[in-house]
Amino acid sequence: MGVRKEQKEQRRQEILYAALDLFVTRGYAATKISDIAQRVSMSVGLMFHYFESKEKLYEELVTMGLAGTTYPASQTCERAIDFFEQFTEALFSVMKDQPNIAKMFVLMANAQRSEGTPEYIREIALKVNTIEQFVPIIEMGQKEGSIREGNPLALSNAFWCSIQGIAEQYAAHPETELPESAWIVDIVRRKKE
Amino acid sequence: MGVRKEQKEQRRQEILYAALDLFVTRGYAATKISDIAQRVSMSVGLMFHYFESKEKLYEELVTMGLAGTTYPASQTCERAIDFFEQFTEALFSVMKDQPNIAKMFVLMANAQRSEGTPEYIREIALKVNTIEQFVPIIEMGQKEGSIREGNPLALSNAFWCSIQGIAEQYAAHPETELPESAWIVDIVRRKKE
């Protein structure tokens, strides 16, 4: 049973990933249903057999992005700085062999920031609140001396903005060499005297 | 003479800055002429008295962005790392009291990257080639020991992506506290043993 359902599900996935790529490289508003249809070699009409509307497609992507966001926030690390190192290393490594991860990063950021995003979709995207999540870890690291001094929120922000900027560049130009994770972790690392 | 011309020029500027803000906060494609018109309290029709089309308006902004991009590439600094420090400090300081600078950063990056950008506009935007510009400075700094080891292009890229990510966040949320420039410069700084 369900051979057809599986195929349909398969096809939906193809559409979703084609849309992800297009939404990221040209922006949601600038992407036409016909662009997506062309990518997956189907007629425009058929797209609506799979997705109710362009907006629903977007919503589903953002929901996927939210679901896929599982940060090992309470990983077992002795020092906070080790957490940043492991996290960043892991992230870059995943981005390298799954370009969709970088794209998803960009999609989520756009969904959060752009005033063009339908409000209910924006709200879904906003549930991923990475900047705030890292604040307690930074505070801990400051106490133990592995993270530099300074406003924890501003530090977290600086770190995340950098990650974000890198993901964007990588999504647009995957041929770019990713930085070594230590370079980025140094944004928050405390230097020894 | 030219009272009218001045007023017209004035009005054009208002439109340009309203468009800059909208293009950045919602994206070029998602911004309607009517959105811009509303911002500057004029009828949609009148917009076309000032600009031939939405695209020309975009082109003019990108051209402005290119013209405004004057990096003191060969500043008088003893060490390369000092250059990065001065540059970053200056940039953040300018962004703080001229929010349009941050917005322009974002506009230019979008124009460069998005496949939705009309090709001739993209080419204008691509003339700002910051990443490559910093490579020789990094190489110099590596020789003199003030910049860390590593692929100079990748280092420049990491630095610029961070700046870019920060500018984007700041453009979207100007209430965010900007990082201290030293945090970001540490991406390229060489640590003493």
Added chain:
DNA sequence: AAAAATATTGAATATAAATTCAATGAAATG
């Protein structure tokens, strides 16, 4: 293999946004 269910298409239709335009009002000029 007939019937039912589903996939697919291409051609309408609907919607939305850009662009044009004829008409009107306001300022400058002689």
Added chain:
DNA sequence: CATTTCATTGAATTTATATTCAATATTTTT
């Protein structure tokens, strides 16, 4: 103050794109 020039509007028009739909093909089920 009559005339010309420019600013402005609101209502068409055009263009682009999303969405619907009736008709057809394909697959599954009986």
